[in-house]
Amino acid sequence: MTVTVRFAPSPTGRIHIGNARTALFNWLFAMKNKGRFIQRFDDTDLARSKQEFSDAILYDLHWLGIFQDATEYQSRRFEVYDAAVEKLKQAGLLYACYETPEELDLRRKVRRTRGLPPVYGREALTLTSQQIAEYQSDGRRPHWRFLLPNFAGDPQEPERTEVHWNDLARGEETVDLASLSDPVLVREDGTYLYTLPSVVDDIDMGISHVIRGDDHVTNTGVQIALFKALGAEPPVFGHHNLLTTTSGEGLSKRTGALSIESLRESGIEPMAVASLAVLVGTSENVTAVPTMNELAERFDPAATSKSAAKFDPDELLVLNRTLLHHMPFSEAHDRLMVLGISGEQAEPFWLAVRGNLDRLADAASWWRVLREGPQEQPEFSDDDRDFLRQAFDLLPEDPWTATIWKDWTAKVREATGRKGKALFMPLRLALTGLSSGPELADLLPLLGREGTMARRP
Numbered sequence: 370m371t372v373t374v375r376f377a378p379s380p381t382g383r384i385h386i387g388n389a390r391t392a393l394f395n396w397l398f399a400m401k402n403k404g405r406f407i408q409r410f411d412d413t414d415l416a417r418s419k420q421e422f423s424d425a426i427l428y429d430l431h432w433l434g435i436f437q438d439a440t441e442y443q444s445r446r447f448e449v450y451d452a453a454v455e456k457l458k459q460a461g462l463l464y465a466c467y468e469t470p471e472e473l474d475l476r477r478k479v480r481r482t483r484g485l486p487p488v489y490g491r492e493a494l495t496l497t498s499q500q501i502a503e504y505q506s507d508g509r510r511p512h513w514r515f516l517l518p519n520f521a522g523d524p525q526e527p528e529r530t531e532v533h534w535n536d537l538a539r540g541e542e543t544v545d546l547a548s549l550s551d552p553v554l555v556r557e558d559g560t561y562l563y564t565l566p567s568v569v570d571d572i573d574m575g576i577s578h579v580i581r582g583d584d585h586v587t588n589t590g591v592q593i594a595l596f597k598a599l600g601a602e603p604p605v606f607g608h609h610n611l612l613t614t615t616s617g618e619g620l621s622k623r624t625g626a627l628s629i630e631s632l633r634e635s636g637i638e639p640m641a642v643a644s645l646a647v648l649v650g651t652s653e654n655v656t657a658v659p660t661m662n663e664l665a666e667r668f669d670p671a672a673t674s675k676s677a678a679k680f681d682p683d684e685l686l687v688l689n690r691t692l693l694h695h696m697p698f699s700e701a702h703d704r705l706m707v708l709g710i711s712g713e714q715a716e717p718f719w720l721a722v723r724g725n726l727d728r729l730a731d732a733a734s735w736w737r738v739l740r741e742g743p744q745e746q747p748e749f750s751d752d753d754r755d756f757l758r759q760a761f762d763l764l765p766e767d768p769w770t771a772t773i774w775k776d777w778t779a780k781v782r783e784a785t786g787r788k789g790k791a792l793f794m795p796l797r798l799a800l801t802g803l804s805s806g807p808e809l810a811d812l813l814p815l816l817g818r819e820g821t822m823a824r825r826p
């Protein structure tokens with residue numbers, strides 16, 4: 370069996386870190402199993418869905434390192450859903466209901482006072498043709514409910530209303546269909562709710578594994594019943610825990626909180642985002658994983674905890690630094706070019722500064738320091754200025770060797786008697802204008818003798 374997974378967001382805003390967790394779980398699962406990844410846009414709500422959001426979601430996924438084998442739009446597939454509706458009607462599994470929301474509300478209240486579960490009592494199944502004609506002449510249009518089976522496909526156990534599945538992330542799961550109303554699949558105005566298009570597409574697109582957030586656990590019972598009603602074998606399901614903000618609030622595309630776009634714009638590396646989005650809320654340690662292949666090796670859907678996990682963007686900065694500190698020049702090359710960092714010095718420069726970066730773009734300010742000198746002239750005491758002049762006069766002549774920094778500072782130490790911070794700090798300030806930064810032993814060869822002498826106070 371070919372493993373085929375899908376990520377199916379509604380294109381109603383930019384995706385957030387929780388959506389990214391779902392997309393990554395699917396992508397890593399496909400990677401591990403040499404499977405296919407289908408990007409499917411749940412855009413049946415034509416009023417709220419926008420093409421610009423679908424495009425932006427693809428952009429965000431590509432930035433993260435997720436590449437789809439196919440892209441599908443539910444809004445282009447209405448005939449397929451209409452055909453499934455016909456099939457269900459023919460089988461007597463989709464029935465017309467005429468109740469208004471107020472009438473349904475009243476019935477629920479009555480059921481509650483009688484101690485019955487507040488589910489739909491299937492009253493529409495017993496409507497006479499005269500009652501239906503009356504509703505229709507009143508201008509009422511039906512909505513359509515799916516008749517849930519009162520046994521989970523097993524004629525030997527007609528009393529059983531429970532649906533069981535072995536969840537990839539949560540293990541054995543059970544939903545009791547008796548606790549649910551027959552779900553509405555088609556609204557009065559003929560539009561579809563989420564359930565039917567999703568199941569029809571999963572069948573049509575050969576989805577073997579449905580991996581998504583645990584906000585869908587209850588839906589799964591109904592969906593398994595619908596797969597069976599449409600004559601298909603249900604896929605394997607996996608429901609991972611949701612991510613929340615640090616204060617425990619849920620995420621929504623509509624608020625824009627923790628959007629992938631905002632994380633990218635704040636200069637975070639995609640693999641820092643992916644590492645935290647996948648490993649947080651699991652029994653794995655959260656570390657910066659440099660490549661998707663390595664993350665796929667660490668990924669285990671069964672390692673997720675059952676409760677929601679807090680996503681702390683401050684943790685991203687730590688992971689970001691670790692990734693940058695080890696990032697090879699070949700990986701940084703193109704982005705450094707965009708920052709104007711190129712030429713022979715680009716590689717030694719990168720190796721010198723990467724250990725000091727919070728964000729890759731910060732390399733530009735170090736490049737400026739190197740090219741133009743300190744951006745702010747430091748104030749020196751008379752003592753330090755005398756010391757610096759003496760030190761710069763001791764700068765060895767060309768050609769320099771790899772040990773130039775060691776050689777120079779040894780001479781300075783000997784001549785001035787200064788050592789430790791008293792020796793290094795004025796030199797660092799004179800060379801860079803800053804009190805901390807990359808190893809001066811690495812910067813000095815990049816400055817060259819001329820560049821270094823130009824910084825003599």
Ligand SMILES: Nc1ncnc2c1ncn2[C@@H]1O[C@H](COP(=O)(O)OP(=O)(O)OP(=O)(O)O)[C@@H](O)[C@H]1O
Pocket residue numbers: 377378379380381382386387388390391580581582583584585610611612613619620621622623
């Ligand atoms: N906070 C979250 N943490 C993890 N996964 C989530 C989270 N929110 C949504 N998902 C998952 O993202 C996928 C896409 O869902 P959907 O498009 O409905 O996103 P949403 O953010 O919940 O929706 P909305 O547009 O209503 O804000 C689903 O599989 C869902 O389970």
